[in-house]
Amino acid sequence: MVAVAIVLLTALTLVIATATTLQLHASQRAQLDDRVRDAARRAVMAASRIPGDAPADYLFVPGQSIGTFGARLRDGAVAEATVLSSETAIDTVDAPPALLGVGRRPVTVSLGDELGDYRMVAERGRTGDVIVTGLPEAPMNATISRFIAMEAVVALTAVVLAALLGTAMVRRAMRPLHRLAATATRVSEQPLDRGDVVRLARVPDAYSHPGTEVGQVGVALNQMLGHIEESLAARHAGEVRLRKFVADASHELRTPLASIAGYAELAARDPGTHEHSLRRIRSETTRMTALVEDLLLLAKLDAGRPLAREELDLRPLLVNAVSDAYAASREHRWLVDFPGAGPEPGPGDDEPDATEPDATEPGALADDELCVVGDADRLYQVVTNLLANARSHTPPGTTVTTTLTVESGWLALRVRDDGPGIAAEVLPDLFDRFTRGDAGRSRQVGGTGLGLAIVAAVTAAHGGRVEVSSVPGDTVFTVWLPGARS
Ligand SMILES: Nc1ncnc2c1ncn2[C@@H]1O[C@H](COP(=O)(O)OP(=O)(O)O)[C@@H](O)[C@H]1O
Ligand SMILES: [Mg+2]
Incomplete structure (x- = not known):
């Protein structure tokens, strides 16, 4: 220049x-x-x-x-x-x-x-x-x-002065660029290919204000570095999660496999225990199958495989799920309540029946307001998992209430029980894979520790989210799903 x-x-x-x-x-x-x-x-x-x-x-x-x-x-x-x-x-x-x-x-x-x-x-x-x-x-x-001599002296002085001043000014104006280059070089020397992400170098504030062109480059560079840092951190967290998942899954599979091996050996040594061993082997196989199916479903959801997308009314789905839960445990009280639902099922009733929608009910909702667009089998599994938890992690005599309401365009599906509740220290990670409040009991009742992780993943795949609140005597799981109408 x-x-x-x-x-x-x-x-x-x-x-x-x-x-x-x-x-x-x-x-x-x-x-x-x-x-x-x-x-x-x-x-x-x-x-x-x-x-x-x-x-x-x-x-x-x-x-x-x-x-x-x-x-x-x-x-x-x-x-x-x-x-x-x-x-x-x-x-x-x-x-x-x-x-x-x-x-x-x-x-x-x-x-x-x-x-x-x-x-x-x-x-x-x-x-x-x-x-x-x-x-x-x-x-x-x-x-x-x-005159020519004087002109020559003046011109020469002017050119020399201009050269010195110009060089100084250009150097001054370009100094921030050197800083940017130095920052970029430092970042390029940081190891980013493995391990936890360190904080990336940044352009100093003095060289990253939007007042000058070079400053704008500095601002953009800092934004880019921030973005890279966040992305790398997210990726690293994902890798750590995945590694933990694989380790946990292997561990979970090893337990039933060890039992099967043990019972097989026992049966071979002592033919008298054949029957008992075979029963145990069958039950362990069932548990492993459930676990593997849950793992496969989660892997499918992780891969972002598209779910079925059909408009479906949640009410029959709820009625069926609660009926199944009622069939599985008559020692619990099962209540359903949603617009158009019939009288609650209770002891003495054989079926929790949903009668014809009650057209005279005040504030009755149009039918399609209780519809979502999604995968019926997966949503059924969400409700089943929540009801199974309310059954298996609470003592007999617990009342479990399933409700469906519409709140500002969202469908709120709630499963509430008055059981002992969930320990506060487990709550933050409750929807993580293999989180169990009471590991021993959970395994006993056939839990895989993946039920709530599946609930969260399926809900998220439907554009919704799941919440939990729990105190002794009142545990509520709320599944928010976008209404088909909105
Ligand atoms: N309704 C509930 N009441 C008490 N504890 C619950 C309830 N629902 C879930 N939990 C706790 O949350 C844990 C995780 O549930 P989940 O992911 O379904 O795994 P699993 O049921 O296989 O143990 C359970 O082990 C249990 O401790
Ligand atoms: Mg469960």
Whole structure:
């Protein structure tokens, strides 16, 4: 940038200097020509007044300056040629042939090395002689030379100053870029390919304010680094989660496998235990199958495989799920409540039955308001998992209430029980895979520790979310699903 600016400045200076010098030369010569004409007039006037033959007649005239040249031409030849060398002396000089060609317009004639170029003009006197008068060009040339020298000094100073100042300014303006480059280099040296993510280097605040172009680059670079940092952290967290999942899953599978191996060996050694061993092997196989099915479902959801998308009414789905739960445990009280639901099932009833929708109910909802778009089998599994938990993690006699409401366009499916509740320290990780409140009991009742993880994953795949709140005597799971209508 500086080099280009200097080249331009130099070219410009040269053009300006040439133009002013030419202009000065022209005006100086015009002045000299005027003075030559004046001198010629004086000489001719003097020569006509005193018609003599001596150069004194036309050179020793008031106003004639030292160095003035005078010559008299008579009959086409130079009679004499002289120069006024001081106020009282005249030197004779060699007349060049060009003298005869001088006319009424001033011309330049050389008078040899010593006297140099003269501006000359010829005038005819009254006696018939032609008087040639001339003035030296040397003073004019000296003025022009001085002017050129001064111009050169000024131009050179200007160019040097511009080069120094320009370099300093460009350096100053580019310094932030060096900082940006240094930051980028530092980041490129940080190990990012494995392990936990360290904090990435950032451009210092002083070089990342949006006021300047370079500052904007700094801001953008910092934003990009922040984004990369977050993404790497998210990816690392994902990897850690996955590793833990694989380790937990292997561990969970090892337990039933060990039992199966143990019972198989027992049966081989002691035929008397055959029946018992086979029963145990079958039950462990069932548990493993359930676990593997849960794992497969989670893997499918993780891979983002598309679910079925059909519009479905949640009410029959709820009725069926609660019926199944009722069939599985009659020691619990199972209640259902949603718009259009019939009387609650209870002891003495054989089935928790949902009767015809009650059209006279105040504030009755249109049917499609209780519909969602989604996968019926998966949503059924969500409800089943929640009801199974309410059954298997609470003592007999617990009341489990399933409700469905519409709240600002969202469907809220709640499963509430008045059992002992969930320990507060388990609550934050409750929806993580293999989280169990009471590991021993959970396994006993056939839990895989994946039930709530599946609930959360399926709900998320439907664009919803799941919440839990639990105190002893009141545990509520709420599944929020976007309504089909909204
Ligand atoms: N309604 C509930 N009452 C008490 N504890 C519950 C309830 N629902 C879930 N839990 C606790 O949450 C844990 C995780 O549940 P889940 O993911 O379904 O695994 P699992 O049922 O196989 O143990 C359970 O082990 C249990 O301790
Ligand atoms: Mg469960």
